[in-house]
Amino acid sequence: MRLLLLASLLAAPLLTGVAALPSRQDEEATVSYSGFKVYRINTLGRTPEVQDKLSALSSYEQWHQDAGHLDVLIAPDEAAAFEGLGLDYRVMHQDLGTSISAESPVANKKKRQDDPLAWFETYHNYEDHIQYFRDLHDAFPNNSEMVSSGKSYQGRDIFGIHLWGPGGPGKPAVLYHGTVHAREWITAPVVEYITLQLINGYNAGNNQTKSFLDRYDYYIFPFVNPDGFVYTQTTDRLWRKNRQPPPSDAANATCLGRDINRNWEHGWDSNPRGSSTNPCSQTYRGAAPGDSPENAGLDAFVRQVRDRQGIKLYIDWHSYGQYLLFPFGYAETLYAPELGKWTKAASMISETIRDSSDAATTYTFGGSGATLYATSGSAPDHVYSVGRAEWSFTIELRDTGRFGFVLPPEQIRPAAEEMWAGQRVLFSLLDETFFDGVGAAQVYQQQGVAAA
Template sequence: MRTTILSSVCLALATFATASAKSSYDGYKVYRVKTGINGKAVQSKLASFDFEQWNHDSTSHIDILIPPSQTAPFEALGLDYHVMHANLGDSIAAESATSTSNFKRQADNSTSWYDSYHPYADHIQYFDDLHAIFPNNSKKISSGKSYEGRDIYGLHLWGSGGPGKPAVLYHGTVHAREWISAPVVEYITYQLVTGYKSNDATVRTFLDSYDFFILPFVNPDGFVYSQTTQRLWRKNRQPGPNNSTCFGRDINRNWEFAWNATARGASSNPCSETYKGEAPSDTPENKGLDAFVRKLRDEQGIKLFIDWHSYGQDILSPYGYNETLYAPELGKWTKAANLVSSAIREATEDRTTFTFGPSGAALYATTGAAPDHVYSIGGAEFSYTIELRDTGDAGFVLPPEQIRPSVVEQWEGQKVLISLLDEVFFDGKGLA
């Protein structure tokens, strides 16, 4: 979900609409530069460089992508930095290696899917396979079509008594380059399906209590583009307004609620990575998602919503558009996030830590963002953005060996969170 600050070289990449060849990042380096109390001085020294900033909150550090022609001059500045990617092209090549031969028709008994990244068509097949092994308790769903006509597909899962219970709604791959979000959403789906089939008591309680609506690719056009043409593409693939040469809107700045609340939360510039569009829901992706949210609200209510992103290891609740406005539910959201973070830390050998808090205060301002909208308009009782791994040397280009630990730790966190949704824990008898 991290936004970018683009200078001339990266702007040319970000606005390139119909590339004839895949963008190369050979020789590009990614640096983590310490800022702290010297942040303004660091930014001043970087003013003459062509770079893309990966992280938005630069209080302690900035992660920046530098083209080959400027790596030597940058290193000569003498800043306090370490190298995240010595050659981003090599990292992307390693990340993009795929292995899809073992998953087909094994979705019920194999987790080999989570050892590598996969082409978009295989993701569709994987969800089809999960549906096929759980036909009486699942239904293929769609929130509509993307700008380029791809189906925003998903699965609806339920337990005993049939569908119609309060909804748990998961979104993935809102931002195209955040590849790790889809496997996380898929793994949770896999655990729900296989756990229910094997009579796992915890999973049966979940599916007997809630209907799960799971959409792994909210931005399929952008994801395909990130695989075929430009790895670091973020937005959808909708043309800009008024014959603009820039493409794409940020679907997570396009929601109706607080769409134009502050100038700092999104951009009106079609070339910006956080371009919010000309009006709320003027992307076909968001228009369909918004209708889907309102339908769930009216028909069965939304108990929990999570929008999965990367990177930074954060669990963020509303509000994003205002750093000082706190929702009445903030107390229970924060306590639940604390327990989720603890479960993840205890389940990982390296004690992976997720920070938590209201999005605007804990991280940075976001207007027209999904968690604010699904809480305020959709009536979700719990609403979060979860920023996945990492906080170290990978950033958006998370190596395949980190897929499995990422998905496993998120399932551990979700088991805790879903178990808390109806607990008296929050009603004044426990920690509330």
């Protein structure tokens, strides 16, 4: 029973003092979240008090934490005890099992043939995502290729697509990593939407889109954690890490998975609050930097692109919280020299997203460690410091805590559309001849093209 599994792991806390998620073996039955509730707790100025009260529960799981909130998952028979703690909370999911059922992948191939954007009305199975990228390549055959950074622990190809403009490949690179954490389903369709817009815009002769591919090559990897993603679809919707066993001599040798965003070399063991040495933790960093096959392959690819053409922009795509974050994550008070430029750009991106969204979506921005929390061994720090990326961001997509990881399918397309608007601004700013701190509308105007 899930509650017993959770209770047995209370001795293995995360950095925040919250019980770690349980590990499960591949042969286990699908995990049911029927009747489980997700609560958002107001912790502003009261985090120690909140955590002290939570310790009275037999079990709970942390979903997410920021400067003012803690989102927790509570089992059905603990809900009354939680609600009696006297905390300031609201309910995110009244029945998480019902919410998960509502977002289940749906086959709508006939509709997609009639309307290509229908793809973004639902979530999809892993094999369908692979075929979608093959279809993208077929739509841009002379200016694209399928690429790979190697294999996952279970042998799945870490596939991606490489796009380029006139004159052939070899220009400075824009590099995307999606689905780093398995349960963050919204990331793959967002990067797919951006890829589709780049291809369609170029094929249609859109001056703005052509200008992006004139200047940069794009390497887009939608699933850098394919094993974990497949596991979220077959067994446990809330799985986060990869599916690699821990070292045989580990104290908790039954807990599977490394956190791919804590396994990078740069800053790997620089902050004890930024990752965990416990294999049962959600932020387990591994026994050594790059000791997951996923990270080893991704790192080799980063270094190859660095040495061949240079990396102009790197983005690590995540959810949730709506943040635009940049190095450094492992140190709350250490900032890169590019902080001023990145901050101005992030402000313009956030402004554009807000203005383009019917929901007036707002993105918070700043240095990762100072704005959100410490993350040692993270990809943006590594690709900036070792990969020498000129721009390096983490983007945390929708939402800010109404639905969290289980984002309804009807929000996929709006999330993708607003982020495409923000990315157009960012692509325009990468060439510093366009960067003078003016507003987003003026950036478009400088290029002599329409904002649409």
